Amino acid sequence: MLQTAERGASTSKNAPHEKYLKAFRIMFQTRIFEEKLASLYRGGLITGGVYLGKGQEAVSVACGLFLQKGDVFAPLIRDQAGRSAFGEPLVDVARTYLGSRSGPMRGRDGNIHRGCPKAGQLAMISHLGAMVSVVVGKLLAKRMKGEKGFIGLTTIGEGGMQTGATHEGMNIAAVERVPLVIVATNNHYAYSTPNDRQFACADLVDRAKGYGYEGSSVDGTDLAQCLEVISAAVKHARAGRPPQLVVASTLRLAGHGEHDDASYVTEDIKRESFAQDALQRTEQFILEHELVDREGLQQMRAELAAEVDEAVATAQQEEAPVGSEEDWCAVSTRELADEPTLAE
Amino acid sequence: MLQTAERGASTSKNAPHEKYLKAFRIMFQTRIFEEKLASLYRGGLITGGVYLGKGQEAVSVACGLFLQKGDVFAPLIRDQAGRSAFGEPLVDVARTYLGSRSGPMRGRDGNIHRGCPKAGQLAMISHLGAMVSVVVGKLLAKRMKGEKGFIGLTTIGEGGMQTGATHEGMNIAAVERVPLVIVATNNHYAYSTPNDRQFACADLVDRAKGYGYEGSSVDGTDLAQCLEVISAAVKHARAGRPPQLVVASTLRLAGHGEHDDASYVTEDIKRESFAQDALQRTEQFILEHELVDREGLQQMRAELAAEVDEAVATAQQEEAPVGSEEDWCAVSTRELADEPTLAE
């Protein structure tokens, strides 16, 4: 799957972004971590779904990398890289997948439905598009409270863009003129559905104008471009320009989830330029430009894998939640719980 | 409010559309009818809301005028002219407003929530945007059944365009490539809300591209333009081109409903070019071009008013529904009604 240097040409000409290596490190670790998750899943050690970001680590890492304390990040299902870049501890990922009671979701929710709102990272609900307006609300509130300089970033797929919630959320962001960046990754499949059954416009970035957004496109397999375009969008939002829509092009290089063999992905599409593996392209660039040598990469892999292993091992040693000890109360105002006796 | 000839200049130059006079007649009657409805409302003879299309008769009439048998029309609240052009009998309007049991809605639903699906005219539900996908379904079904040459047309306001339902409906129409025309009238208010709290793009027609639609704009106060642009859109849809978005610009020249004095409409906006009264412009054009003379117009008014009066008189003589005789069964499969005894 590794592509020739020509296909990566645009990258090779420019001096690397200052965060290039940092981004690579996170992408690299994400890949290692996700492979680990996949193998745990295959071994029957993870209950429920496992959703990987393989193929879109470059876009995702760029989504997390330019955010600061006080910013809001609402990642979706393929954003392990972005989450790590934003500062989510690896162990919390492992805890959520493995159902540790010590994780941020304490076994109540699983896999990608995790977050830590206090740290600025929202926990997605499954309904695609629903988080867009929630980010708008966070930003609106920050402005009301007199905070300054913050932005919000959320991600969506080309499928999720077709939900009513995404539309309403994108529009209300523009009406409120909150500093929002929405990064839409067109990875050419929504589960098994190809783009021609998802939308009929030439390019999703054409939606930007209709909402009063500034739009930009990016090759999601090219880390340098991702860093450049997404950092610019973040900067523009921070500077008070209208909301930003970035549309990245990639191919999903895994199944929708690890239960899915993705046999519906056509051979033709796998030959498209957007089908390149961003991680491999980045690695190749690093080697070609001698930013790190092969040995350095080996060593990096070992370090990163050790961190992953440690996170997984920690989570595995932690206790699972216990039904009889669980606090079955969905409201924070305990005295307003409805007749707990009704539920046995 | 009558404007100078200069403001109507673009119209005066062209030879009138072949349906110009027919359209005018319907617009004229609509105005007479709506004034009658308003006066019935003020007299306490109509229960519930009365919603007028004053100011957008030109757009609306054009929406109904180019549809044929087999086409689907899904009008909204300000489409009396379009409904009449499509063939809705005046008496059915009166019946629905006055709650006659003989009307198409038999007192079960009122005012603008009327239609006759069998005749191709859907009965809107209130939730804005909900009818868009219903039209798509009608068109899809017609194609499946092998029908040919049909199109569907639905209308929406600039406010209604911000609902998730409108977005999903517009997008799915393009994905299914059904022959849909959607006419969005930007009348600069959604109830009391001005455009700056509704959307932030420069022009709603910019949404067309993002859905893969063909878009066009039209001065909604200029009947000639409305006929030209909307007939072209209908023709394009019929010819198998992508769905069509027509965005018309007007000012709502009545309250949101007759209960509303619209005192929030600013004096500035009333001086805008889009604030002209389409009916007055049309009448002026007709007089200037001697299509009909003043006397002819007087006579026309008398005829049209007589028809309106007759429709209202008929409906007023009809009986109201009676609760004890009502068939309280919401399903068509009577044996599947749930325990009718439960409801007393």
Added chain:
Amino acid sequence: MSVTYLEAIREAQAKLLRDDDRVFIYGQDIAGKFGGAFKATKGLAEQFPGRVLNTPISEDAMVGTAIGAAMEGMRPIVEMQFADFSSVALNQILNNAGTQYWRTQTPCPITVRLPSGGTKGSGPFHSQSMEGIYSHYPGLVVLTPATVEDAYTMLIDAVAIDDPVIYCEHKYLYYHLKADALPTEKLPIGKARVVRPGRDLSIVTNSAMVHEALAVAQQFRAEGIELEVVDLRSVKPLDTATVLASVARTGRLLCVGEAFPWGGVTAEVIARVATEGFHLLDAAPARINAKDTPIPYHPNLWSEHRPNAKTIAAKVRQVLAE
């Protein structure tokens, strides 16, 4: 000076805006001089600049935005133009607001105001009572104030609660109900109220139907029959104890609700009394709801569709006869 139910809602919001910087109001047509389809925010935008905001016609995003703001420490009040339109915000309410605290331990103190219930000529899409749907899902508090006093104090309390609250205000009561002044006392959220003590039968009801029940009780008094009327006030949590105590006194139960007949508040109340207070019942409990069709436009149909004094009275007689 007298205060209507609607004015109480406006005054409560004025007080909330005055006393608490975190409060803002978000909804369609609520700002400017206009002040909302029902004028529940009339004057507030001018009095509290930047804190009463018009929104696009985007119910899902209105609630989503409120959720985000609430998680960030604000106390948003969302006005739906009609309860019926909350159907397009239901996902945000049930699945985002309702699960937030349990999933992330982040409180989500939004208050969603739903102008609810039937009025003459309003038809299928401007008349609904949706408390049953919102109560079914976990994580929400669902209130149905039936008096001017409750409209005021329960809205103030709703905004203070750290959880999402669905506040169902009845449109029929807006102008029909008047009190002499704003209340100085209150019953806490979660408590039902015996609005009329009785002896022979308990009518358990909520919202506008409380007043139909009171009218019926008044009628029966002439015959020496004393009906007790319990106003639930809060349908989730539901104050089973007060309901059971009432049934213990009277031995007979009739539940009256304006919503559709399958499920909803009346089913829940009867299920609780039957399961937890079976032996208190001297006769079969009964219920009366709206009919199982969309809510009709025509007043002749509407007045038969909802429970009314006549149908309630007939049901009372039936239960008393057992």
Added chain:
Amino acid sequence: MSVTYLEAIREAQAKLLRDDDRVFIYGQDIAGKFGGAFKATKGLAEQFPGRVLNTPISEDAMVGTAIGAAMEGMRPIVEMQFADFSSVALNQILNNAGTQYWRTQTPCPITVRLPSGGTKGSGPFHSQSMEGIYSHYPGLVVLTPATVEDAYTMLIDAVAIDDPVIYCEHKYLYYHLKADALPTEKLPIGKARVVRPGRDLSIVTNSAMVHEALAVAQQFRAEGIELEVVDLRSVKPLDTATVLASVARTGRLLCVGEAFPWGGVTAEVIARVATEGFHLLDAAPARINAKDTPIPYHPNLWSEHRPNAKTIAAKVRQVLAE
């Protein structure tokens, strides 16, 4: 050859497509070789070209499109990927499909398939049972098949019905339930079934909980206690007569449901029995539902959140002891 519950759903759809030109299936990821998130349409797109169509992720528009097609004479089946996502189509279902016939006398024969209910590790948004919400509103038929046979015949019947049908298929039963062959007989829609006759107590339940109830009944048999199990099959209309007849036989009632505890099917059943069959009851009726929190992801929590054989058995003892 044996048939699973899931295969029965696929076979029913194959038969419908084969026998009736008006039928088509509309949903996410249902076409191509893929055949749906659960493979309920596997092979059908190839076998019936142009009649099994993938849609964008637009639940509201999916249902709206089906409504339009149904009004035009077609018989669309909409597959929701998970019942939980129908929350964003709820407005179309309740307010457009549910009111269409009553308002315009135009039948609206859509069938919406909701893959419902909990399975291990599915969490708050892939586990819900929404039949209670859909049954509350008028104009819909709501089905919850609990057996392979019913999955098959009820889906075929659903599509034949001239009204909108919400067909709640239980994901846990997809692979767990097997029958020897497709059924040749059927019970009509709207009728409940006594799946196990008994003497001492009636468990009235639906969907996956039927099987939990049967397991409990089996347990009690050893003690000489005979539990009757009634499978509601259709929750709207609800077959009160069959339920009452069962309670008449046993004198005792326990309702078991997998949905949230406030309202829903169990409340409705108890309310009907209490109001219409009060004197048939020898003891207080009881109910058991899921807990009043979002549905947890972790299997340890999930198995305690839903009713299970242990908690049902304990409740049975409680009712029997009265």
